[in-house]
Amino acid sequence: MAQHRSKHLLPGFGLSMGISLFYLTLVILLPLAAMLLKVAGMGFPEFWRIISSNRALAAYRVTFSSAFFATIINGVVGLLLAWVLTRYRFPGRRILDALIDLPFALPTAVAGLVLVTLFAETGWYGQLLEPNGIKVNYTQLGIIAAMTFTSIPFVVRAVQPVLEEVDIDFENAAITLGASRWQVFTRIIWPTILPAFIGGCVLSFARSLGEFGAVVFIAGNLPGLTEIVSLLIFIRLDEYNYEGAAALAFVLLAVAFLTLIATNLLAAWQVRYVERKT
């Protein structure tokens, strides 16, 4: 790409800028501003009272801890899947690769319906688990299962392209010099994929925090026990408690914004990382 492009070498700046600004303002910024105004209008003491109420705190606890466990599962499994897909050639590889995106393609309500049926007492998985005292439906385990399912692809898709770029010559050189396979992984591969891995985990965690469709089917939604933040917001709306809904939605919005900043910083880190290596 040319380093010094003159601004108007290619046409369409005005048109594409016009469409983009018009659309972003109308569809994204204006609605966001409306909610921020709603929150600003309620005053800080009221806002603080809502977001620090016991029920809200319990909802944060359930949401964040479930998202945390789901992210750990997806971090480990995602690393495994990315590794297997990039490093080995085996029959069924392309099907496995395509299948990984299923949670993105399958509507979350369908995912919720399937999970609650699978883990029901008489369900395909439930009848194996319940006799052993493991109850998934209507417990936090169910929330973790739903969050795990809906964010399976994030870590795989973040790590996969980076792993493909890792120079196999470095590894072979290291092995020739007497490094063990484990040393090659910890000294060469792991440092290279680390930014992408963390980036994938952050996205996975953010998605889990916001997941609603799949969770409401399986969580049972008991206040304080299995009530996630998104659901609490929904309940506040049902009660016509718009201030309560707005304040809690603001918390989720702020977390999402922080996530975006974190992923952008990680992406910049990744670029510097690669540049330093080459």
Next chain:
Amino acid sequence: MSQTAGRSAGANVLIGLSFLFAAVALVVPLALIFSFALREGLGAYFSAILKPDTLHAILLTVVTAVIVVPINMVVGVALAWLVTRFKFRGQQLLIAVIELPAAVSPIVAGIVYLFLYGNQGLLGPLLQSSGLQIMFTPLAIVMVSLFVTAPYVARELVPLMRQQGTDDEEAALSLGANGWQMFCRVTLPNIRWGLVYGAVLTNARVMGEFGAVSVVSGSIRGQTNTLPLQINLLFNDFNIAGAFAAASTLALIAVITLVLKSALETWERR
């Protein structure tokens, strides 16, 4: 790849674990949908799908997608063109704003619209006095769907167009093409598979959106119920067969999406 011949035992274990996970977490759930939908035979399946409320939900879902996908394709191309072909102040901010809908909970997406167009919202009094109702109508469903899928097309096109660079387009211009000729004959053919892929992902998300739509639709049976909401209603009515019949249509779309995605990636590489 060097490990192709003579895989180690460790490699086989890792591959086996991957397939085991995929089977338990992905294949079995997918199989369960179709198995439960067809459990009572094809006749029962079709009569469940052809129930007026479910049929109406399918229609509303399709109409929403037909409106939202083309709009977001045009906007996605404009955004990608703007971000990859020009440098301007505030570019990073613009990219962050595009990405925001994908990072936020769908419930929040629904709520921001409620606080703009709802009765207690910013424009509520204005809309009420002019007799316009946006919330709890299909229009609101279209609007939140535009919001949640705003980043999808641009997200596919931006890396692709960055990587392709501007050489082809500059060549077309220097050979005397005007802006539209350059766009239609050079840019569009170059990005077509990425564009189709973005559209496929947008479509899947629009048809499956649950959280945002459930906030703004009002879930009126036979009126503002999309398929995912209909599934939830049927499930709450303990109509499991009906819920799975409705779910199977969305699952079918998901499978088609995956097949198309896989095919498009292959074509793009050629």
